[in-house]
Amino acid sequence: xxxxxxxxxxxxxxxxxxxxxxxxxxxxxxxxxxxxxxxxxxxxxxxxxxxxxxxxxxxxxxxxxxxxxxxxxxxxxxxxxxxxxxxxxxxxxxxxxxxxxxxxxxxxxxxxxxxxxxxxxxxxxxxxxxxxxxxxxxxxxxxxxxxxxxxxxxxxxxxxxxxxxxxxxxxxxxxxxxxxxxxxxxxxxxx
Amino acid sequence: xxxxxxxxxxxxxxxxxxxxxxxxxxxxxxxxxxxxxxxxxxxxxxxxxxxxxxxxxxxxxxxxxxxxxxxxxxxxxxxxxxxxxxxxxxxxxxxxxxxxxxxxxxxxxxxxxxxxxxxxxxxxxxxxxxxxxxxxxxxxxxxxxxxxxxxxxxxxxxxxxxxxxxxxxxxxxxxxxxxxxxxxxxxxxxxxxxxxxxxxxxxxxxxxxxxxxxxxxxxxxxxxxxxxxxxxxxxxxxxxxxxxxxxxxxxxxxxxxxxxxxxxxxxxxxxxxxxxxxxxxxxxxxxxxxxxxxxxxxxxxxxxxxxxxxxxxxxxxxxxxxxxxxxxxxxxxxxxxxxxxxxxxxxxxxxxxxxxxxxxxxxxxxxxxxxxxxxxxxxxxxxxxxxxxxxxxxxxxxxxxxxxxxxxxxxxxxxxxxxxxxxxxxxxxxxxxxxxxxxxxxxxxxxxxxxxxxxxxxxxxxxxxxx
Numbered sequence: 001x002x003x004x005x006x007x008x009x010x011x012x013x014x015x016x017x018x019x020x021x022x023x024x025x026x027x028x029x030x031x032x033x034x035x036x037x038x039x040x041x042x043x044x045x046x047x048x049x050x051x052x053x054x055x056x057x058x059x060x061x062x063x064x065x066x067x068x069x070x071x072x073x074x075x076x077x078x079x080x081x082x083x084x085x086x087x088x089x090x091x092x093x094x095x096x097x098x099x100x101x102x103x104x105x106x107x108x109x110x111x112x113x114x115x116x117x118x119x120x121x122x123x124x125x126x127x128x129x130x131x132x133x134x135x136x137x138x139x140x141x142x143x144x145x146x147x148x149x150x151x152x153x154x155x156x157x158x159x160x161x162x163x164x165x166x167x168x169x170x171x172x173x174x175x176x177x178x179x180x181x182x183x184x185x186x187x188x189x190x191x
Numbered sequence: 192x193x194x195x196x197x198x199x200x201x202x203x204x205x206x207x208x209x210x211x212x213x214x215x216x217x218x219x220x221x222x223x224x225x226x227x228x229x230x231x232x233x234x235x236x237x238x239x240x241x242x243x244x245x246x247x248x249x250x251x252x253x254x255x256x257x258x259x260x261x262x263x264x265x266x267x268x269x270x271x272x273x274x275x276x277x278x279x280x281x282x283x284x285x286x287x288x289x290x291x292x293x294x295x296x297x298x299x300x301x302x303x304x305x306x307x308x309x310x311x312x313x314x315x316x317x318x319x320x321x322x323x324x325x326x327x328x329x330x331x332x333x334x335x336x337x338x339x340x341x342x343x344x345x346x347x348x349x350x351x352x353x354x355x356x357x358x359x360x361x362x363x364x365x366x367x368x369x370x371x372x373x374x375x376x377x378x379x380x381x382x383x384x385x386x387x388x389x390x391x392x393x394x395x396x397x398x399x400x401x402x403x404x405x406x407x408x409x410x411x412x413x414x415x416x417x418x419x420x421x422x423x424x425x426x427x428x429x430x431x432x433x434x435x436x437x438x439x440x441x442x443x444x445x446x447x448x449x450x451x452x453x454x455x456x457x458x459x460x461x462x463x464x465x466x467x468x469x470x471x472x473x474x475x476x477x478x479x480x481x482x483x484x485x486x487x488x489x490x491x492x493x494x495x496x497x498x499x500x501x502x503x504x505x506x507x508x509x510x511x512x513x514x515x516x517x518x519x520x521x522x523x524x525x526x527x528x529x530x531x532x533x534x535x536x537x538x539x540x541x542x543x544x545x546x547x548x549x550x551x552x553x554x555x556x557x558x559x560x561x562x563x564x565x566x567x568x569x570x571x572x573x574x575x576x577x578x579x580x581x582x583x584x585x586x587x588x589x590x591x592x593x594x595x596x597x598x599x600x601x602x603x604x605x606x607x608x609x610x611x612x613x614x615x616x617x618x619x620x621x622x623x624x625x626x627x628x629x630x631x632x633x634x635x636x637x638x639x640x641x642x643x644x645x646x647x648x649x650x651x652x653x654x655x656x657x658x
Contacts, residue, residue, distance in 0.1 A: 016510040018391055018491050022624040027605040031258050031276035033232035033283045045626045050612065074510065076392040079425060079491075080624060081603075082327040083230065084343035102392055105361075105427055106327060110343035159359060160214045171345070173237070176353045179209070179218055183355055186208040186220055 001115045003169030006140045007096050009069035012059055013133040019073055020080035021107060025089040027081075038085055039092030059133070060093075069096045070137055072129045076100070078107025078118075087114045097139055099146070101126035112162045113171065119146060119156045141167050195466035198432050199363055199398045202338040202463070206321045208355055216357040222320040224250055224350045225306050226293070228284040229257040229605075230325030234348035235287040245291040247354045252315060253288050253295040255281055256305045258606050261568050261595035265607075266298060273607050291351075302445075304571020304597040307331040307539035311415060312573055314444025318433035318460040323350060328539045328621065329428075330421040334414035335441070336433035336463050338398070341422065361427045362472040364397040368405040370480030375655035377549065378413035379541055379619065379638035381405075382420040383485040383495045385477055391493040394426030397472065400465060401431050405479040411440040412543045419540045420621050423492040432464035484654055486526055487623045487636040489514040494623075498641060498653045501525045517625050518633050519613070526635075526651045533616035534565040534592075534646040535628070536639055538602040541619035542570030546639040547578045550619075551586040553643035553657045558590050560649025565592035566608060568600040592646070604629040617645040 029041040047058050054061045071090065077100040078086060087110040090098070097117040108118040117139060121129070128148075129135060138147040141163060146154045158166075165172060196204075203219070211217035226234075231253070238245070245251055258277035264270040272278035281298060288295035296303040302313065307328050310316040318336035323329060325347045332339035346356055366385060372378075386393070399421050401414075409417070414431045421429025438457060441447045448456045483497035494514060496502070502515065505522040515521065520529075536542070536550050547569065559565055567587045569575035575597055578584055584594045601608040602620035604627065610616040612631030619642050623634035637645070640654035647657065 016513060017508075018510065020491065020622075020624045022603075022622065022627050026626050026630070027257075027603040030229050030605055031274060031280050033280055034236070035233050045630050050630070076395070076425065079391060080327065080422075080622060082325060082329075082341035082343055084233075084325075084345060087343070102395060104392075104425060105395060106341055106343060110345065113343065113345040159216065161216055161357070164214075172357055173241070173345075173349055173352060176218075176349055176355060176357065177243075179353070179355070182208050182218065183220070183353060187354075 001169045001171055004096060004115055004117060004141055004166050006138065007069060007117070008136065008138040010134045010136050011070045011072045011129065012065045012068045013130055014059065014071065014073045015130045017074035018076045018079055021078055021083050021086040022080055024078070024086040025083065030083060030085055035088045037092065038089035039094070042089040042093045064134060067094070069094055070139070071095050071098045073098060073100045074130065075102045075126070077103050079104040082106045084110040084114070087111045087116050091116050099126070099129060112166065115166065115169070117141065117166065121146065121154055121156055125154050195469040197363055197465045197469045197471060198336060198400055198430055198463055199338060200469070202319055202321065203360060205319065211360055216359045219356050219358045220321065221323050221350050221354055221356060222250060223252065223315060223322045225310060225322065225324035225329070226251060226253045226347065227257055227306050227324070227326065228255045228280045230344045231287065231347055232280065232283045233344045234351055235291065237348040238291070238351055243352045245293060245351045248292040250354060251293045251351065253284060253293050254303055254306050254309060255284055255298055257599045257603065259298060259598045260607055261598045261600045263596055266596040277606060301572055304573065305539045305542065305599055307419065308543060308570030308574065311335060311411070312444070312571055314441055314447030317441065317447065317456070318437060319463050323356065327422045328419050330426065331415050331419040331539055333421070333428050333430040334411065334418040335437050336430060336460065338428055338430065340428040362397045364394055364399045364426065365471040365474040366399055366401050366477060367474065368401060368403040368477045368479050370405060370478050371408070372405065372479050372482060375640060375658050376482050376484055377638040377640060378409060378416040380482050380485045381479055382417045383487070383492065383636065384482045386420065386424045386492050387485070387495040388477065389424055389475060391423060391491045392425040394421060394424035397426050398428045398430060399424070399426045400471070401429065402465070406431055407434060410545065411436055412545045415543070416540055420492065423621060433460050484638060484641050486641065486651060487634070488518060488520055488526055490517055490623055490625050492621065492623060492636060496526065498651070499527055527653060529651045530615065531563060531617050531645045531649055531651060532614040533610050534563060534642050535601040535616055535618040535620060536642055537566065537568030537570070537600050538620035539570065540621040541639050542568060542574065544574050544577050546619065547574070547583050550639040550643035551583045553640060553647065553654060554590045554592070555586050557647045559592060559646050563646055563649045565646045566595060566601055567592050568595045569597045571597045601628055603627060604632070610634070617642045617651065
């Protein structure tokens with residue numbers, strides 16, 4: 001996992017509330033056995049028409065979105081299925097952060113494990129960001145602060161352990177393995 | 192004196208290898224890890240890359256359900272699985288389980304089925320256990336008083352390697368349900384009404400416990416339907432305290448404790464229910480007597496109305512407008528009488544024997560309306576055989592429905608079973624998201640009774656007129 005310390009990018013805005021993981025990556029693309037290459041199918045049913053041609057009116061197909069790394073979405077982003085493929089598709093496409101007033105639990109957990117920062121902001125901030133597609137934002141992981149285009153700053157919650165992993169680019173598995181003695185002791189005590 | 196504790200609190204505390212601290216989440220032990228073909232291959236790859244074994248193969252149990260075909264000739268008849276990538280995924284699970292020593296109920300196994308159907312059916316799901324699976328509907332297992340929740344694939348690898356997860360403790364939400372369900376109103380209608388009441392994010396960050404006399408009166412399979420859809424309210428898990436209904440359900444199941452072991456387990460299980468006076472972070476009350484047969488009209492399960500109701504009036508909300516456009520519906524339009532193309536009776540929500548019986552009650556001696564396709568997909572091969580022993584399969588096929596092998600099937604359209612673009616499907620499954628049942632498919636979620644009534648009339652219909 002690539003470390004994430006700060007991120008400055010223009011935003012892509014998907015204003016709908018309750019964007020579920022079936023929209024982010026439809027189930028028919030889940031028959032893969034690898035993590036790679038899912039970016040091509042990100043938001044597939046919104047991005048392409050029935051013939052497979054890109055829809056010109058969908059935001060991710062517009063030139064202004066090229067290289068954008070921050071997605072701003074409506075409330076309750078990532079609800080539904082636990083498929084980590086949703087996080088993989090977003091990162092494979094190039095996103096490193098998702099901002100919404102509320103982000104679904106399993107999606108947020110999956111995102112953090114893939115270097116994708118879930119940023120929960122107050123409803124008023126979210127409303128402002130949803131109304132300003134293409135705004136240039138800066139996210140700072142160490143201070144857990146989001147800087148808006150006018151310089152205003154907004155804090156966001158980030159669990160210290162997840163913050164640590166994100167900033168160092170380490171995965172949790174190594175840490176879990178280091179707790180082996182405790183796990184064994186627990187198992188012995190229960191048996 | 193020990194402070195009164197909730198069911199969740201008791202199960203959580205008993206599985207803390209280490210409690211959460213300021214800087215680190217809790218280390219939570221997993222009693223049972225269920226895996227399937229879709230969300231495990233990348234996890235096994237992670238183990239292989241680090242040369243790690245599965246730490247506790249006997250606490251790990253695999254089946255295949257999501258991408259498996261339901262056509263008998265593809266399951267048993269020697270025909271290849273039609274989707275190549277699905278065939279490769281199935282083969283990958285077989286080789287991963289063989290390599291890592293994990294028990295697998297493979298495609299032709301007599302006990303194979305949807306992971307959330309077979310867990311309880313085999314007696315693997317037990318009160319007080321922690322159960323995880325790379326699938327959001329793992330919440331189903333909470334119906335037996337387990338703490339069960341869905342995880343992502345990276346966490347699947349964590350559990351395979353360490354039998355533990357790093358977790359922040361969720362908050363608790365009590366949903367107290369009073370009043371008897373009326374005739375023709377099922378557990379599915381109850382949970383749809385609850386999601387309509389609290390919203391699709393009403394449970395986010397919480398574990399729900401369903402409490403109250405209505406819950407006590409629910410049969411085991413009805414409880415599973417309720418807990419199954421907890422995730423559709425955003426909840427981490429749904430739980431129901433074990434009671435005599437639970438113990439009677441578990442007694443004699445293949446993987447449940449037996450004899451003296453069962454008696455010993457009973458003692459532990461009886462201590463699990465929430466203590467009087469225990470506090471929840473939030474509480475909600477639900478009047479079950481007021482619940483009617485429910486049907487969804489939009490593109491999330493919270494967009495739901497009583498069967499005789501209408502699409503709500505126009506709202507100044509782009510998501511609402513978009514959902515109606517996708518569904519081809521207008522604000523204020525009644526649902527009843529709308530034409531239906533497809534009826535799907537299946538999924539981890541409603542494909543157990545009692546669900547098939549309910550639908551058969553309506554379909555017995557009747558035929559599907561012209562132009563309606565109906566797929567009946569039992570939740571497991573055991574459910575299939577039990578239904579056949581009662582002649583339910585004949586009721587369905589005589590009515591003109593297709594009788595399939597078990598699997599997730601049309602619930603998520605990744606196995607060859609899909610709803611066509613623009614078609615209306617009344618489905619007993621759990622998600623009416625855009626494209627969930629196939630690109631452009633329009634899903635109306637309902638109970639097995641309602642689905643059967645719609646199949647007979649070819650229109651959205653009130654099941655109470657058929658009882």
